[in-house]
Amino acid sequence: MFRRKQILGYAAVSLVALLVAMTIGYTSISQSIDNFATDFLFRVHKPVAWEPQSMILAIDDASYSYIGSVGRLRGALARAIDLITPVQPKAIAIDVILADKGDFPEDNAKLARSLAAAKNVVLDSELITGAWEEPLEEFASHAQAIGHVHIIPDNLDGMCRFIPLEGVFGRKRLWALSFEAFRASRGKEELTEYEDYLQLGKLEIPAARDEGRRLRIRFLPPAPDRTSQIPYVTLKRLLENPSLAARFKDKVVFIGATAQSTSDKMMTPYSTIMQMPGVEIHAQAFETLSQGRFLLDARLSTVLFSCMVIVVLATLVFTLRVGVPAYLLGGLLLVAAHVVPHLFFVNGVVISYVAPAMAAWLSVSGCASYQYFFVRRQLKRSEGEKARYQQAIHFVTHEMRTPLTAIQGSSELMGRYNLTEEKRKQMAQMINSESKRLARMIQTFLDVERLSDGQMDLKKEPFAADQMIRACLDRAAPIAERKNMQVEVGDLASVTMVGDRELMEYAVYNLLTNAVKYSPPETKVEVQAVQRDGALRLSVKDQGMGMDDKELRNIFTKFYRTKKAEASGEAGTGIGLSIVNQIVTFHGGKMEVTSEPGRGSCFTMIVPVAESETCSGS
Numbered sequence: 001m002f003r004r005k006q007i008l009g010y011a012a013v014s015l016v017a018l019l020v021a022m023t024i025g026y027t028s029i030s031q032s033i034d035n036f037a038t039d040f041l042f043r044v045h046k047p048v049a050w051e052p053q054s055m056i057l058a059i060d061d062a063s064y065s066y067i068g069s070v071g072r073l074r075g076a077l078a079r080a081i082d083l084i085t086p087v088q089p090k091a092i093a094i095d096v097i098l099a100d101k102g103d104f105p106e107d108n109a110k111l112a113r114s115l116a117a118a119k120n121v122v123l124d125s126e127l128i129t130g131a132w133e134e135p136l137e138e139f140a141s142h143a144q145a146i147g148h149v150h151i152i153p154d155n156l157d158g159m160c161r162f163i164p165l166e167g168v169f170g171r172k173r174l175w176a177l178s179f180e181a182f183r184a185s186r187g188k189e190e191l192t193e194y195e196d197y198l199q200l201g202k203l204e205i206p207a208a209r210d211e212g213r214r215l216r217i218r219f220l221p222p223a224p225d226r227t228s229q230i231p232y233v234t235l236k237r238l239l240e241n242p243s244l245a246a247r248f249k250d251k252v253v254f255i256g257a258t259a260q261s262t263s264d265k266m267m268t269p270y271s272t273i274m275q276m277p278g279v280e281i282h283a284q285a286f287e288t289l290s291q292g293r294f295l296l297d298a299r300l301s302t303v304l305f306s307c308m309v310i311v312v313l314a315t316l317v318f319t320l321r322v323g324v325p326a327y328l329l330g331g332l333l334l335v336a337a338h339v340v341p342h343l344f345f346v347n348g349v350v351i352s353y354v355a356p357a358m359a360a361w362l363s364v365s366g367c368a369s370y371q372y373f374f375v376r377r378q379l380k381r382s383e384g385e386k387a388r389y390q391q392a393i394h395f396v397t398h399e400m401r402t403p404l405t406a407i408q409g410s411s412e413l414m415g416r417y418n419l420t421e422e423k424r425k426q427m428a429q430m431i432n433s434e435s436k437r438l439a440r441m442i443q444t445f446l447d448v449e450r451l452s453d454g455q456m457d458l459k460k461e462p463f464a465a466d467q468m469i470r471a472c473l474d475r476a477a478p479i480a481e482r483k484n485m486q487v488e489v490g491d492l493a494s495v496t497m498v499g500d501r502e503l504m505e506y507a508v509y510n511l512l513t514n515a516v517k518y519s520p521p522e523t524k525v526e527v528q529a530v531q532r533d534g535a536l537r538l539s540v541k542d543q544g545m546g547m548d549d550k551e552l553r554n555i556f557t558k559f560y561r562t563k564k565a566e567a568s569g570e571a572g573t574g575i576g577l578s579i580v581n582q583i584v585t586f587h588g589g590k591m592e593v594t595s596e597p598g599r600g601s602c603f604t605m606i607v608p609v610a611e612s613e614t615c616s617g618s
Contacts, residue, residue, distance in 0.1 A: 043269065095124050519544040
């Protein structure tokens with residue numbers, strides 16, 4: 001029973017830990033921590049460097065100064081494309097807005113001719129003021145595709161970690177510039193769309209429709225000098241030194257602004273100080289696609305399963321082990337929970353850091369706390385059972401001493417002396433009577449203990465209250481005579497009670513003997529039993545030392561001994577009144593005590609009587 005209760009307790013603690021961990025894991029604070037942890041993993045588990053398939057033609061501040069003004073950029077781009085085209089790049093992606101007519105029509109014409117001569121050109125489009133701002137037709141007509149250049153920063157920290165492969169506004173949909181450049185570089189491979197991924201030829205790209213087809217960028221780590229791993233050639237250098245065009249051979253060329261005044265710069269996991277320009281982010285997204293080194297975001301079901309495994313392990317640890325071994329295994333589980341994101345990351349999956357960690361901490365600490373208090377409760381229960389056993393032995397030793405002494409003394413007299421037949425019969429009758437009394441005493445004590453533990457039901461038999469009380473008075477009379485005490489009996493109501501007569505006899509006899517035992521000689525004890533408000537009120541009043549308020553509050557506490565018991569020299573255990581209180585409580589009644597130091601005490605037993613009885617008063 002205890003084992004089953006313990007297992008259910010651990011399971012309940014772990015279930016709560018799982019629910020709380022999953023709830024906390026998807027709060028904004030936890031997501032910020034997850035982002036920080038993922039960025040840390042980016043820097044710790046850097047991918048093996050590969051030969052980039054792209055190059056950047058950077059329009060930096062020096063390039064703007066070289067061409068004279070921003071308005072002459074299109075002419076400069078035309079010359080640059082004319083230099084690059086002969087070396088046969090795989091594709092040219094231009095991240096420069098070409099939607100306005102510009103100030104120099106001749107530059108537009110030059111750029112249009114350059115685009116017409118080039119192959120696999122991808123132009124950009126941007127969503128501005130509620131519409132797609134697309135290139136002029138004279139440029140767009142020479143482009144293989146038009147891709148959007150939107151990069152959505154994280155709402156929590158402004159960091160760029162994803163790029164939306166799909167951009168939709170109204171009825172028009174555009175693929176990302178980097179994705180269109182990738183498609184252009186692979187020829188005429190067919191694109192097939194599925195709910196959870198895109199398939200380009202044989203390549204499966206993890207980009208779910210319900211997440212806006214977003215792709216987590218696998219950024220190339222920066223070079224040792226903290227420059228980009230993707231090669232740069234500035235527009236100024238290319239125009240000054242046309243031989244640099246050879247470096248673009250068989251590359252996908254991304255042309256865009258990198259000047260300090262560029263507004264589309266963002267932070268990335270590798271560039272938390274120096275922001276990365278948009279054209280490089282597009283190139284990094286292209287590299288992710290070209291290498292097929294995708295990072296998948298773990299689904300909610302995966303996170304939930306990981307957390308469930310952790311809390312189940314925590315439950316098993318503390319169910320099967322206790323003490324130091326359990327705490328050591330719990331500590332190892334905590335360490336393992338913090339290693340889980342690393343294991344997932346090196347296998348290409350980004351999983352929440354907070355949810356598994358919280359599941360581990362909450363389940364381990366919860367199970368450890370539960371075990372600590374459960375073990376303490378078991379220890380306390382064990383100590384309590386041991387104390388009850390010792391108390392039972394003490395009770396037996398004290399309460400049963402009188403009948404045992406009588407039996408022992410009578411048997412010794414019968415064996416030592418030649419007694420008359422009448423005296424021998426008298427002693428035999430005494431031995432028989434005391435042995436029966438001893439058996440009843442043992443049975444009464446055991447019955448009360450079983451009732452307390454819920455191991456037996458109370459007898460429900462009708463019996464006459466006055467007859468039961470008179471039987472107890474007859475048994476207590478010899479004790480009172482030895483101290484020259486009077487037992488004055490008042491009204492004894494003729495009512496019928498329903499319950500266990502033997503237990504009630506024990507309770508009444510205990511009150512009577514206590515009154516005699518703890519009162520001075522040559523005093524009197526008053527007994528009265530009246531019916532009032534459907535209950536029998538049995539009062540036993542003595543002329544003893546009385547009790548103060550503190551003693552009255554503890555009088556029914558098991559093994560509590562009052563000052564008058566200690567002063568009287570009587571060897572009591574303090575268990576009798578606690579049993580009396582339990583017996584009365586089992587019969588649906590209660591005990592009342594009034595007492596004053598030096599003026600005696602009055603114990604009143606209030607027990608319900610049978611409903612068919614008529615009222616009788618005193």
